[in-house]
Amino acid sequence: MTKVLEVRNLSKVYGPGCMQCYESTGPEFGTNICPSCGSIVAAHDISFDLCKGEILGIMGESGSGKSTAVKTLFFDQEPTHGSARFYDSNKQHDLFSLNPAQKRNLRNHRFGMVYQNPSLGLNFNVSAGGNIAERLLMNDLRHYRQIRDRACELLSRTEVAIARVDEQPGNFSGGMQQRVQIAKALAINPPLLFLDEVTTGLDLSVQAAILDLILEIQQEFETAMIVVTHDLGVIRLLAGRTLVMKNGRVVEAGLTDQVIEDPQHAYTQQLVASAL
Amino acid sequence: MKETVLKIENFSKSFEMHDQGKLIPSSSNVNLSVVAGKLTALVGPTGAGKSTVLKSIYRTYLPSTGRLLYTTRTSNTIDLALADDHRILGLRDNEIGFVTQFLRALPRQSSENIVAAPLIRKGVDKSSAIEAARKMLQNLDLPERLWQLSPATFSGGEKQRVNLARGFVCEPRLLLLDEPTASLDEETAERVITQINTLKNRGTAILAIFHSPQLIKRLGDITVELRPPVAPETLVQRRH
Amino acid sequence: MNTSEATQFGFLDEFAKKEIRRTVLKAIAIPGYQVPYSSREMPMGRGFGTGGLQLTLSIIGRGQTLKVIDQGSDDSVNAVNLRGFIESVCPSVNTTTNTADADLIQSRHRIPELALTENQVLVLQVPYPDPLVIVEPSEEKRKIMHGEADYSRLLVKLYEDIVHFDEVTISHRYPTCINGHYVIDPSPIPRYDVPKLDQSKALVLLGAGREKKIYAVPPFTDATPLVFDDQPFHIENFIDQDGQRRACQQCGSTESFLDEYMDAETQTLVFQCSDTDYCTRYLSSRNNGALHSNTELDNSAEAVELAND
Numbered sequence: 001m002t003k004v005l006e007v008r009n010l011s012k013v014y015g016p017g018c019m020q021c022y023e024s025t026g027p028e029f030g031t032n033i034c035p036s037c038g039s040i041v042a043a044h045d046i047s048f049d050l051c052k053g054e055i056l057g058i059m060g061e062s063g064s065g066k067s068t069a070v071k072t073l074f075f076d077q078e079p080t081h082g083s084a085r086f087y088d089s090n091k092q093h094d095l096f097s098l099n100p101a102q103k104r105n106l107r108n109h110r111f112g113m114v115y116q117n118p119s120l121g122l123n124f125n126v127s128a129g130g131n132i133a134e135r136l137l138m139n140d141l142r143h144y145r146q147i148r149d150r151a152c153e154l155l156s157r158t159e160v161a162i163a164r165v166d167e168q169p170g171n172f173s174g175g176m177q178q179r180v181q182i183a184k185a186l187a188i189n190p191p192l193l194f195l196d197e198v199t200t201g202l203d204l205s206v207q208a209a210i211l212d213l214i215l216e217i218q219q220e221f222e223t224a225m226i227v228v229t230h231d232l233g234v235i236r237l238l239a240g241r242t243l244v245m246k247n248g249r250v251v252e253a254g255l256t257d258q259v260i261e262d263p264q265h266a267y268t269q270q271l272v273a274s275a276l
Numbered sequence: 277m278k279e280t281v282l283k284i285e286n287f288s289k290s291f292e293m294h295d296q297g298k299l300i301p302s303s304s305n306v307n308l309s310v311v312a313g314k315l316t317a318l319v320g321p322t323g324a325g326k327s328t329v330l331k332s333i334y335r336t337y338l339p340s341t342g343r344l345l346y347t348t349r350t351s352n353t354i355d356l357a358l359a360d361d362h363r364i365l366g367l368r369d370n371e372i373g374f375v376t377q378f379l380r381a382l383p384r385q386s387s388e389n390i391v392a393a394p395l396i397r398k399g400v401d402k403s404s405a406i407e408a409a410r411k412m413l414q415n416l417d418l419p420e421r422l423w424q425l426s427p428a429t430f431s432g433g434e435k436q437r438v439n440l441a442r443g444f445v446c447e448p449r450l451l452l453l454d455e456p457t458a459s460l461d462e463e464t465a466e467r468v469i470t471q472i473n474t475l476k477n478r479g480t481a482i483l484a485i486f487h488s489p490q491l492i493k494r495l496g497d498i499t500v501e502l503r504p505p506v507a508p509e510t511l512v513q514r515r516h
Numbered sequence: 517m518n519t520s521e522a523t524q525f526g527f528l529d530e531f532a533k534k535e536i537r538r539t540v541l542k543a544i545a546i547p548g549y550q551v552p553y554s555s556r557e558m559p560m561g562r563g564f565g566t567g568g569l570q571l572t573l574s575i576i577g578r579g580q581t582l583k584v585i586d587q588g589s590d591d592s593v594n595a596v597n598l599r600g601f602i603e604s605v606c607p608s609v610n611t612t613t614n615t616a617d618a619d620l621i622q623s624r625h626r627i628p629e630l631a632l633t634e635n636q637v638l639v640l641q642v643p644y645p646d647p648l649v650i651v652e653p654s655e656e657k658r659k660i661m662h663g664e665a666d667y668s669r670l671l672v673k674l675y676e677d678i679v680h681f682d683e684v685t686i687s688h689r690y691p692t693c694i695n696g697h698y699v700i701d702p703s704p705i706p707r708y709d710v711p712k713l714d715q716s717k718a719l720v721l722l723g724a725g726r727e728k729k730i731y732a733v734p735p736f737t738d739a740t741p742l743v744f745d746d747q748p749f750h751i752e753n754f755i756d757q758d759g760q761r762r763a764c765q766q767c768g769s770t771e772s773f774l775d776e777y778m779d780a781e782t783q784t785l786v787f788q789c790s791d792t793d794y795c796t797r798y799l800s801s802r803n804n805g806a807l808h809s810n811t812e813l814d815n816s817a818e819a820v821e822l823a824n825d
Contacts (some may be wrong), residue, residue: 001362051362101664108666126672133675137668144678144744166679212384219396237382241361255335255361262337266294273295 003087004192004224005050005073010082012068015039017080025248027267032065032248041248042068046082048243048253052191053222055214057239057256059229059271065248066228070194072096073226074113075103086110088191108138112185112223116197118177121184122169128155128180129165135187154183158213175206182213186221193217193225199234211237232275236260244268280347281450281481282310282333287342287357288505289328302328304505306342308483309498310450315472315482317496324502326485327377330452332357333483334374335364346372349449369397373448377455379427379439387430388413388423391441398446412441416467432459444471451475453484457491469495526573527605532556536574536730540721543732548694549662550645555728565598565624566725568641572622575637575721578608583618588626588773588790598622613793625688627709629772629794632718634735640703642724645731647691647701665697671742678747690749691742694733699742702733708751708773713739754787764789767799 013021018037025032025041032041043065050056060066072079073095084095088110098106107113115121122131132151141147152162158179160172169177178198185193195214199207211234217223227238235242235256242259244252244267251265263269288304303325310316318326331337333344333356344356349371354363368374373394381390391409396402413423416437427435436459443451453472457465472495476482486492492499526533532554539553558566576582582602586595590613599611612618615630622639632638648658651669661667670691677684688704692713702710703722713720713733720733733739741749754762754774761770766788772795774787789795 001366049362054365100660104660104664104666123669123672126676127679129679130672130676134668134672137671137675138666142671142743142745144675144747146746147675147744148679208384215382240365253361254338255364257336258338261331262291264292264338269294 001051001054003049004052004054005087006085007049007069007073008047008083010046010069010072010084011044011080012042012065012072012077013039013044013080014042027246027249027251027265030247032063043072043245043248046243046245046250048250050192050224050226052224053218054241055218055225055227055239057227057229057235057242058245059232059235059242060245061230063247064245066230066243066245067196068248070113070196070226070228074111074194075107086192108135109188110190110192112188112190112193114178114181114185114193114195114198116200118169118174118181121181122177124168124170127166127168128160128172128183131169131180131184132187135184139188150187151183154187155180158183158186159209173206175202175210178202178206178210179213182210182217186217186223189221189223191224193223194228195225196228197230198227200229200231207234214238232260232271244271278311278313280309281312282347282483283343283345284308284329284333285343285345287329287332287339287344289325289332289337289340290505301505303332303502306500306502308500310481310483311498312449312481313476313479314497315476315484315495316498316500317492318483318485318500318502319492320502321504324504326502327454329502330374330454330483330485333450334368334372334452335359335361346450369394371449372452373443373446373450374452375440375443375454375456377458379435381427381438381442383428384426386424387418387427387438390427390438391445394442394446408445409441412445412471413437415471416441416444417464433461433464436460437464440468440471444475447475447478447480449480451480451482451484453482455485455487458487465491525578525606525608526576527558527601528556528570528573532570533574536570539730540571540575540732543721543730544719544734546698547734547737548698548700548731550698550700550729550731552728553730555725558725559601560597562726563643565594565622565641567723567727567730568622568624568639568725569598569602569723570725571639571721571723571730572602572620573605576602576606576609576620578606579610580619581610581612581617582606583612583615583621583793584623585621585626585628585791585793586624588628588775588794589792591792594624614797615791615793625704625706626773626790627705627712629789629791631712632716634717636718638716638718638720640705640720640722642701642703642722642729643726644689645701645722645724645727645729647689647699662698665699667691667693667699667742670699671744674742674744674747678744683750684743684747687752693738693740693742695737696740698731700731700733702739706752706773707741707749710739710741710749711751715739762787764795764798767795768802769795769798772798 016037017039020036021034021039021041022044024035046069058066071077073084079096086093086095129151132154133147136147136150152165155165156162160176160179169180199210239256242256243250246267252259252268260272263272284306287306290299290301292299306329308316320326328337332339339357345353346356347353388406388409392405395405395408418437427438440456457468536553539551543551558569584595584599586592603611615628620637624641646658648661652658674684688706689701690707690710691699692702692710693699715736717735719735722731743749756762762774763770765786772789775790776787779786
């Protein structure tokens, strides 16, 4: 298996931080707020590997730190501690020691991100096609016809009617906006894709279609993905392996069927038992 | 002399229930071997932990103690109890198949796609995979009109045929079968038996649980009897 | 310095001029990069060409010749006022309407028709220096985008234009890439004038007084309008319905940028050279019976060069 990403001891603390932060927070304490200095330990000591074509699920309740990990990897936030290595066709990038330009370069050329809120991932002032064009233009494609053809190809791939390529995303339903966001993220065939609660808040039938699309993409392009969700159903369907987080810590990591059928940690057992 | 594919030594598995503060034993002191081209049948009363053994080999359960020594196609021996997740995923894709009692598959997929999926994951091109899938569905007598449909609305027997076809189609090195003919009519069961024999002849090592003694007699080369773990009804109180 | 002058030469104090000259040097050293400077208060409102004016006042020398135009015309209000002001604060500077005679040309919205030479400097007045402002409100982020030559969002605007109108509809201020990196707003010159920036013999300085930025297109530097590979850059062609190139109704030239207006009496569309100096000279050369106007004009340009040497 080809390794795409290697994350080690990733931590993120909001606030001044102190010597007690790590040892007085976590699931044993039922909190991620440091009692001594009030800092929030959003994530601590997260380590995992991600391979080509693999979908890793990160599951947990809100505030468990599941999105934090992805946000630091996509450079939306700076980690407090830890390392992440991105293996890109014979090149390695030590993500957290790159300069801002190198970070933007990876974001624009090698990573894709789909946010829960489409307004974070899409520019609502330009058309659906224009949104996709932006990513292609970043990658130095300067041929109008080719850009347009690729935009239409991606939209039909994500089942958005090509006739609506020139409409602004604001006219679209939530599910369609999410499809356009996925099309935009995929425009450059990124080897690594982050999906942050992409189906949360959508109708069930729309959710199902988006999840199917994600699986098809995984099979077709062998994209490595990290799926962040609080939904056990999403994890069950998409992820081969799963991390379960609580109070900023990974409490359990394993194959998804093992995590669901033989959960080891008390919190995971409770989570699985309370699933509908 | 046939090659040993899997050797289980002193395996046991118990479940720790945190909310009740209890440790529930499921299998204990299991020792067995599975040999290429042979079928090892697991027998024993309900609650003896037969399914637990299969699930632990497949890493759906995490073994508590013991060694699960698996010899790969490339003659490496690894302990399935300790192998990392990626290694297990690789084995699931390429070497170890598992047909559970109930079909579990991606929703909204046609039956033939479900059956073809493991072949495609192994790198077989899509059209040949679909062709092989159809052939296997035909062997197991699933009516052709159902091939394009999702098994969601199928009867128990129809679902199980899809399940078996998926397990058989990629001819794994080690095949785990959990009561594969339970919901099948006699005629279909016969077809399954034929398939199992074909696989055995082609060298697949099989570890199976059957409910019927006749089947064990007909298919089993080695029989391993499991006994329920010590006092399964007595829940061991754990310190909190 | 002559203390009897009401104000000192060039109106600005020497420190201000020095700072602007340094800024100019930096702008030339980094073609297309918007160099910030401390734009001074001028005795006229910002937006009336104070950026260009400060450049002119800082670099013009005694005895040099200045031409000031607005939309190609030497006689429009803005040009007349600026010229008058510069004359009053730079007593020894000569002014001219003849493009070829000028050492320095300050212009609003046009580049003269006559090709400029190595010995000339063109100062353009700029209202909005940053082409990225339409896609990114934060200046901090725009600076990063410029630094990384990330103009994808600007190109998205062009993409949207082609989607909606089948062509890029930008008529003025066409974003232009200088020396393969920085994209500039070339001030509100028409597309027609953009190619004149490319490998221009004259130094082109652009000053934005309100936005406090100076940038430059140095001589013999590439200036490439932003386009798609399959959507080439077009300039205004002034072709009428019959496929004929329109001519200036005044001088008859078919090789100049034309202004279009409605004749109040005849209620017909009239086309006329926007560059009044060019128009006058073309007309007189035609009246003098010269066979080809350009030859005439080129000769006069050479004559000026020789005189300057």
